[in-house]
Amino acid sequence: MKEKKGKSRGRIFLLLSFCFFILFHSVVAMAASWPTADLTAESAIVVDAETGAVLYEKNGDVREYPASITKVMTALVVLEHASLEDKVTFSHDAVYNVDRGSSNAQIEEGDVLTVNDCLHALLLKSANEAANALAEHVAGSREAFAEMMNEKAKELGCTGTHFQNPSGLQDENHYTTARDMALIGMAAFQNKAFLEIEKNLSHTLGNLKRLPEGNTIYMEHKMMLSNTKFYDKRVVAGKTGYTQIAGNTLISLAEDQGRKVVTVVLKDKNPSHYTDTKALLDLAFSETENQTLGEHPGALEALRKELVSAGKITEENKIHFLDTVKISLPKGASQDGLQYVFTDIEGDVPASALGKVQILLDGKVVGSGYIGKDQNIQVILNNKETKKKVAVAAVTVSGFTILAGFGFFLFGGGALYGAKNLHDERKRKKKWKERRKKNLEELQISEEEFKILVEKRKSEKKKK
Structure with a gap:
């Protein structure tokens, strides 16, 4: 009888375990x-x-018609090519x-208003004459400014x-x-200047012919106004837009x-655009999260082999991300299955960058970072104890190993990766200790010799 009860309990336990397993993996799958x-x-x-x-x-x-959210681009171009204190004279055509x-x-x-006044009129009140006048001030004509x-x-x-x-008025x-x-x-x-203007929910334009006493204009984006039912404290900037053909458009920075x-919402209705x-915003902040990219040696090695085949690096080179990389994932999602795609880059990028790597999950770009290669450094060490030269013992040390080790001495290792919490930071610190120790053992270099290598490399760079 006891045996039957034991078997029965065992089956119930197995059944409950199986149900829990299915439920747990269903929750994980949903979270991912x-x-x-x-x-x-x-x-x-x-x-x-x-x-x-x-x-x-x-x-x-x-493709959709943007209407007045166009003025965000207008403001960015003006801020690049004009001073806020510049004087803008309104022409007949502009008005x-x-x-x-x-x-x-x-x-x-x-x-005559300042560029600062005009930008407030542009972004808060969506003034089309301000868009025209700014375009003429910067480029000489609306057409040239559009280019x-x-x-x-x-x-x-x-x-x-x-x-x-520059205004977003209807044009096919x-x-x-x-x-x-x-x-x-x-x-x-x-753009700090853009955000500074958008912080001002009202602004007074003075010395106007029509209104000598001044005209106070107000922000029209209702999600930024605490006295409306659409107010959302997360929204820090944005622009509304509307034409009969474009419908309601809205861009919000939160x-x-x-x-x-x-x-961004395009071809919407009022008040659905809010x-x-x-x-x-609820979807972004509640159902997704940013994570620090973890270590994925297999994926990085596959990318390294591609770069070797393409002639970007040699077989001896290893590669690494130049900075800590953040990625966006569904809340609670694992980083398993990430893919790396290398792209060439031009322009204003770190001098040591080989290129940019897009990080994908299920074919969807979730982040990116600049990647560099480890440089090989030939070092000859002297044996100070016996005062004899070690037989041309050329030791190859990767630049990244030196940088990592140097960073460890300065920052204790964890700060190099900017882990999102103390637990992750300690784990990464431990990994770096183990990796550095292993690398030094393979190279048969002591801690003291390693410090000398770092200092020697620094002095060589200064001489260059």
Whole structure:
């Protein structure tokens, strides 16, 4: 009888264990899947501003009309080519070459304002005459300024965008995509002057012909206004847009607990452009997270072999990321299965960079980082105890090993990788200790000799 009860309990235990196993793996699988959203907008996207990862998109590459969110690009170009204290004189064409009834700040022909005033009118009030006047001030004409906008768009990596004017007024040759506008929003997030202007929810334009006492303009993005039902404290900047053909458009820059994202909705309805944006922010901040890229020797080795085959490095070279790399993943997702794709780079990049590596999960880019190769250094050591030279003992030490060791002496190892918490930091510190110890043992170099190598390498660089 006891045996039967024991067997019965054993079966129940196995059954419960199996159920728990299935439930656990189902939860993990759910946590690792990319989140989705039910939106009204015809096109939408939310992008992590640090990693560049697309956290969710809906028709992200479909061309749509941007309407007045165009003015974010207008502001970026102006901030690159003009001083905030420059004086802008409003021409007849700047004031009157706009659609009847379109957004304006009551600025008249002949009024003179600073670039700073004009940018506030542009971004807070969406004043079309301010867009025209700024374009004329910077480039001489709206047409020439639009070319500058297109050049900037190309520089930022936009592939489905063409600007025809600085205001966003309807034109069949004036279009963009949600993905491209997110790239523009990421650039705006990095522009301190842009963010400073957007912080001001109101601004007074003085000495206007129509309003000599001044005209106070107010922010129109309702998610930034605490007295509206759409207020969201996470939104730190953004721009509204609307035309009958474009529908409601909205770009928003948001931050929560140090993490920054950009949302874009195109061809939306009112007030869905606000509720859709909130849904995208909730998705980004609640259902995804940024992780520090862990060590994946197998994937990195596969990439190294590709670079050897392509003639980028020699067989002796190892490769490493130049800095700590952050990636964006569904909350709780594992980094297993990450893939590395190498791309050549040009322009303003670290001098020691071989190229840029895109990090993918299931074919989706989740982050990127610059990669470099370890340089070989030939060192001849002298035996100080016997005062005899060691027989041309050429010891090969990788530059990265030296940098890592030097960094360890300075920072205790963990700071090199910027682990996201103390537990990870201690684990990485321990790994670095073990790896450094192993490397030194293989090279038959003592700790003291290693320090000498570091100092010698530094002095050689100074002489060069």
